[in-house]
Amino acid sequence: MKLTIRERLCYGCGDLGSQFAYNLVTTYLMIFFTDILGLSSVAAGTIFLIATAFDAINDPLMGSIADHTKTKHGSYRPYMMAAAIPYGIFLALCFVAPEWSYSGKLAWAYVMYLLYVIFSTMFQMPYGSLSNVMTDDLKERTMLGAFRDWGANLAGFLLNMFAVTIITHFSASDQNMDKRGYLALGIIVAVCCVLFTSVAALGTKERIRPPKNTAKLTESLKSIGQNKPALCILFMVFFINSFVAFRSTFTTYYALYYLGDENMIPMILTTMYTLPLLGLLFVPKLIEMMGNKRMFIISGxxxxxxxxxxLLAGTNTTLVVLSAIFGGLTLSGVFANIWGCMPNVADYGEWKTGIRAPGLIYGLATFAIKLAVALSTYLVGWLLDWGGYVGSLEVQADHTVQFIYMANGVLPILFGIIGIVMILPYNLTQEKMVKIKTELANMRKGREK
Structure with missing residues (x-):
């Protein structure tokens, strides 16, 4: 079932909007909490960790609810429509710094971030499952994954290109990065988030009406345990996104305190997100030629x-940028591949267990992404505290600076190695999927009789 370019673009706008929010949070919210709001690095990291513990229930539950919803607008789009506006509002409020006591500021950060997480989940869970009901064509699903990832990386490119400029422009001194500048950036990104997520909700269509899902949540969760390809994807998502989240959050500290140049923040992160904009033009063909598994391994x-x-770069700008280029190549090959695989592992799960749970699988994948962000951010806070980082100091101690340099190289290596190990058991080939789809169609016909 071929889709129009317009609908592919509308679908890609979903990640364009949500990844504006995601990149803003992963890159700037931690340093906003520590350097602007005045929270300790451990307290700030704990906020992300607790929100993710909440998501352990919230994400799979939202995915399962969407799977069981049937309306004239479909199962997934109604939730996307309802979530878009509050999603943006609470994103902007995360970057408000009230003049309260330390406890009051901490409570504000917790409440605003948790509300942001709730509406982020309300959009992202149904959005992730939407491609499963837009088309059953394997190549179209891969193409939707590429459009989605192109939107995500365009958001990362634009945000990291202009964020520092926007913050400094709206800051009181027009040079330092203060609370006025961060709030201005938060509002601008929130507007983009609302606009593009609404386009995705309104510009797509659910064509496939899957059989009614009568399985209980516990039964659906049990079926995931029997779905080896889904488990491989979930673990790969976690470790590769740990790489992305760590780099996004830690680059700010690395550029400011090790490289000593705030202008290196956009240079590094923009480079990382520029490569996928070009690379994704070729990713669907590369996946078709090499297969999903080899593409995942190359990304790792x-x-x-x-x-x-x-680690080799030191302060050599050329090597720092080259490191960012390979970070961009990681993004180019992995996320379009993951989103293209999601409908396939859902079909495999239904074929193997008889239980259809695309929303739940995507919910678990998104939870893995958020868990990676939270644990990576908590890890950043813990590492900075361990390394002697003090947010109120403009110049950090020498041992802290060297610690930041080492962590910036060692952690990505570990995440890449573990990500490769996790994907090795993945065994869904194109040929196997054709066989599964044929048998699955016959199974569905049998259930309808």
Whole structure:
């Protein structure tokens, strides 16, 4: 079932909007909490960790609810429509710094971030499952994954290109990065988030009406345990996104305190998000030629090379940028591949267990992404505290600076190695999927009789 370019673009706008929010949070919210709101690095990291513990229930539950919903607008789009506006509002409020006591500021950060997480989940869970009911064509699903990832990386490119400029422009001194500048950036990104997520909700269509899902949540969760390809994807998502989240959050500290140049923040992160904008033009064809598994392994190797080059670079700008390029190649090959695989592992699960749960699978994948962000951010806070980082100091101690340099290289290497190990058991080939789809169609016909 072929889709129009317009609908592919509308679908890609969903990640364009949500990844504006995601990149803003992963790159700037931690340093906003520590350097602007005045929270300790451990307290700030704990906020992300607790929100993710909440998501352990929230994400799979939202995915399962969407799977069981039937309306004239479909199962997934109604939730996307309802979530878009509050999603943006609470994103902007995360970057408000009230003049309260430390406890009051901490409570504000917790409440605003948790509300942001709730509406983020309300959009992202149904959005992730939407491609499963837009088309059953394997190549179209891969193409939707590429459009989605192109939107995500365009958001990362634009945000990291202009974020520092926007913050400094709206800051009181027009040079330092203060609370006025961060709030201005938060509002601008929130507007983009609302606009593009609404386009995705309104510009797509649910064509496939899957059989009614009568399985209980516990039964659906049990079926995931029997779905080896889904488990491989979930673990790969976690470790590669740990690489992305760590780099996004830690680059700010690395550029400011090790490289000593705030302008290196957009240079590094924009480079990382520029490569996928070009690379994704070729990813669907590369996946078709090499298969999903080999593409995942290559992405993991690029993460390892990115970390290794960072260790070799020191303050050499050329090697720092080359490290960022391999980080971008990691993004190019992995996320379009993951989103293209999601409908396939859902079909495999239904074929193997008789239980259809695309929303739940996507919910678990998104939870893995958020868990990676939270644990990576908590890890950043813990590492900074362990390394002696003090947010109120403009110049950090020498041992802290060296610690930041080492962590920026070693952690990406570890994430890349573990990500490769996790994907090795994945065994869904194109040929196997054709066989599964044929048998699954016959199974569905049998259930309808």
């Amino acid at each position: 190797l690029c993460a390892i090379l990115s970390g290794g080059l960072s």
